[in-house]
Amino acid sequence: MTILVTGARGRVSAAVLRELVQRGESVRAAGREPAAAGLPDGVQSVRLALADPDGFAAALDGVRKVFLYAEPTGIDAFLDAARGAGVEHVVLLSSLAAGEPDPESNAIGAFHVAAEQALIASGLAWTILRPGSFATNTLLWAPSIREAGVVPSAFPNTHNSPIHEQDIATVAVQSLLDAAHHGAVHALTGPESLTEHEMVDLLAEAVGRPIRIQQATPEEELARLTPFAGPEVAKVLVDYRAGYDGVPAEVHDGVREVTGRPALPFARWAADHAADFR
Structure with missing residues (x-):
């Protein structure tokens, strides 16, 4: 089983990749320029942009789980391709802004709500991470x-x-590897x-x-x-x-709830x- 990690050049995804490798998982790093991400030894890389469906097949080949950065543009087509490729579970990096009383009233909330709604409607098993300020x-x-x-x-x-980005990554990895987190929304600060x-x-x-x-x-x-x-x-x-x-x-205890230790x-x-x- 291969786990696809998108946004490979981002600090959260880099931490997710490191922890998955440390746990002995097979991982593939994806992004617009994944080779520039300084990937751990043995990590596959593939170019992926959600707005460009031509890259979906190579990115998703053999993949069963995905760590996905929120990006509404192209997400529906990507999730369709993921379901067709046999992906079973997606962990989405969203934002606390998506959980506000009127999230669509501002650009950050609306952006992340759109990505969350697309994932929930996709038919795939999902976990949503909502971190606050990085x-x-x-x-x-x-x-x-x-x-x-x-x-x-x-x-x-x-x-x-x-x-800390490491806390988001550890919660993401735990969510990817433990089916108990399917359907969960984790608020993280x-x-x-x-x-x-x-x-x-x-x-x-x-x-x-x-x-x-x-x-x-x-x-x-x-x-x-x-x-x-x-x-x-x-x-x-x-x-x-x-x-x-x-x-x-606001302070949330999501990191402790998922990992068993307090947030850094x-x-x-x-x-x-x-x-x-x-």
């Missing part, structure tokens, strides 16, 4: 930290409960709500030098995020941060990634 989002701060020891922020007192001030302090401790917040305006924040996320998603992110300014973020704290993530900020 700790890796703070890598956007890395250039300004390396260059000047500062983090520009319009909302230094906004809260997040950032989750880090173990604590932290302000951006607190996150910056933990990064400074991990890096071993001072880092300070540089006050920015919401307009500057929007301009900084737009090149990475696009205008619609950037606006959602800025609005979210404004809404959680001084308001603790942001301090651990900062230590694991300190080199990215030096």
